[in-house]
Amino acid sequence: MEGVEVPAYFLCPISLQIMRDPVTLSTGITYDRDSIERWLFSGDHHTCPVTREPLLPDLELITPNHTLRRLIQSWCVANASSGVERFPTPRAPVDKSQIADLLRQAKSPESQVVPLRKLRAVVVKSDRSKRCVEALGGIDLLLSMVKKTISSLTLPQQEQEEICDEALAVLSSLQISEQQENIDDFIAILTAILARPNYYKSRVYAILLLKNLVSVMSPARLIATSAQLIAEVVNVLRGGVSWQATKAALHVLCQLCRHGRNRVKAVEAGAVPVVVELLLVLPERRVCEMVLVVLDHLCGCAEGRAELVGHAAGIAAVSKRILRVSHAASESAVRVLHSVATFSATPAVLHEMVQVGVVAKLCMVMQVDCGMKVKEKVLEILRLHSRVWRNSPCLAPQLKDIYPRS
Known part of the structure; x- marks a missing residue:
């Protein structure tokens, strides 16, 4: 042109x-x-x-x-x-009446899967179609369908899964806020879906929906999150459903574990060994950052720190990510080690930190450009245990001068 x-x-x-x-x-x-x-x-x-x-x-x-x-x-x-390209005549967009007709068909107990699939194909085409579904009460209808389906005693298992898959796929495309009237019922339904290991696709959509929900929920509602829901989120991580589901589950844990009560619930659900195992499989950068943020939150409680130091590879896995992933990952990893060194520094833990190279890595941090906040945390750790680590061969000579002998 x-x-x-x-x-x-x-x-x-x-x-x-x-x-x-x-x-x-x-x-x-x-x-x-x-x-x-x-x-x-x-x-x-x-x-x-x-x-x-x-x-x-x-x-x-x-x-x-x-x-x-x-x-x-x-x-x-x-x-x-x-060189000017001729644009094809655009297709007419789906209007409200067509979407309303699909929603009415989906209500029919005889054939729900087919209209749901058509509705799913419609909402992925444009934001206009999504807003139409929302304006016509589609969110409440789809939630009601999922709730009835998972509690049905007559529907065949395969049909139950298909209805849940399609309904949750549509819901995951819509804008759902905390102002939704039946938000508690919504969360209960997602919890029930996550608790069904055979519902592979539905569990993926459920965790994606939960990710969107926790991003807009108030702190009071987040604090009141049930132990069962947190346990099911941890199970998504443990089961390795998909990388998409893993990222969404980590995001949910990051949001939930900002609050103290939820940290203990997550630890009791086995979150610490699960996320440590994720660190050991060399995940991509964003996943690694989220794992370390989750560990940082979990180490904010005594139970979380105890689980980390009790894991055979816990401290070493965290230390290994310092200076190897990103600045954000290094900062979170140093905060984890700072929590352990401050509140759980038994002689055995301090000895392990020398043996697995944590002290050497901390000394390395002091010699590179990685941000003042990180260096301040590292310096606190080194000063706190200087007497124990003074004779360690990994403690650089120039850093030993920081700690005068008593």
Whole structure:
């Protein structure tokens, strides 16, 4: 398209690209459908980007501008020799009535899987379809379906799994906030799904939904999280359902274990040995960072520290990640070791820290550029146990001068 001047009114005011599917708002301004729907729905805006006038929350007020689309297509054809691509005629988006019909069909106990699959195919196409499902009460309907399905005594096992898979897949595409009226029931349903090891896909969708929920839940609700739910999240990590599920479960634990009561629940569910084992399999950077954050939270309680030092590879696995993953990972790993060195430093633990190379790694941290917060924590550890480690061959001579002999 070099050397071809594009008419200004062919360009979307948001993307500044030629409009493939121009639509006009009630304010009279025309945008490309994909750009304006992303603005209105993904960003949760309620005004026209150009005029800043408020818009009514009605998807049907977005009107296709067929005249402008034909002009753009004709211009593309006329300039095809200059490398201009002709845009195909866009398909008409699914409207509210079609989505409402699919939701009504899904209510029928005779055939729920087929309309759910169609609904799933619809919601993945656009944010418009997702908002339609939400506006038509789809969240409550889908939750009710999952609840009835898992408690049914008559549905065949395979059909139960298929209904749960499709319903949870749709729910995982929608925006669900803590203001949802039945949020407690929602969490109970997710807990029940996670407790079913044979529901492979449903468990993945459930943990993804839980990840979205804990990100918007209030501290009071997070603190009140049941021990059963935390145990099921740990089981997702233990079972290795998928890397996607593992990342989501780690995110959930990171959020839940910020609060003291949940740390003990997670430790009792066996979280410490599970996340230590994850460190030993050389996970990708982001996973490693989240594992160390979880360990940092868990070592904020005595039970968590006891589990870590009692694990044959616990201290060594944490130390090994310092200076080898990222600055964030090093900071979390040093905080874990600081908690152990401050509150659980028995002679056996201090001896192990020398034997597995922790002291050597801490001395290395003092000699590289890794941030002042990390170095301050390391210096506290070294000063706290300088008398025990003074004669260690791994303690650099220049660092021994920091600790005068008494």
